Amino acid sequence: MKLEVRVAIPVAEAHLPPDLKERYQEVVEALGPEVIFRKEDVRHFIDQREVPELREKMQARLLQGLLAYLGHPDFAGRYLRKKFAEYEERQRWYRD
Numbered sequence: 001m002k003l004e005v006r007v008a009i010p011v012a013e014a015h016l017p018p019d020l021k022e023r024y025q026e027v028v029e030a031l032g033p034e035v036i037f038r039k040e041d042v043r044h045f046i047d048q049r050e051v052p053e054l055r056e057k058m059q060a061r062l063l064q065g066l067l068a069y070l071g072h073p074d075f076a077g078r079y080l081r082k083k084f085a086e087y088e089e090r091q092r093w094y095r096d
Contacts, residue, residue, distance in 0.1 A: 001051060003058045004040040005066060009076050011035060017077035020084065027080065030087045037079055039066060 009015065011031050013024045020027055041058050069075065 001046050001055065001058075002040055002042045003055065003062060004038060005062055007037045007070060008034045009037055009079055011080060015076040015080060017074075017081050020077075020081060027084050031080070031083055035080065035083050037070075 011028050011033055013021060016024060016027065039062065041062050043054065043058070046054060
């Protein structure tokens with residue numbers, strides 16, 4: 001069983017960390033208008049009778065853990081910085 005949470009983060013100048021604000025256009029061209037944050041929880045070999053209760057527990061645990069994380073004022077900026085750094089790293093691989 002797999003439970004996945006997806007959150008769209010707009011690539012907006014207001015969300016960028018200070019070190020990327022002047023590169024806003026470059027970041028948008030690299031990442032597009034939004035990036036998707038994904039978090040998943042997977043369980044294997046589950047008895048079908050346990051699925052409804054386990055699904056509820058997984059959902060509650062996943063959401064509880066993510067609320068503070070996603071609610072942090074620096075979350076969007078940090079995640080966009082990470083995704084942009086991953087993009088730049090991929091570009092280096094293809095240029096070299």
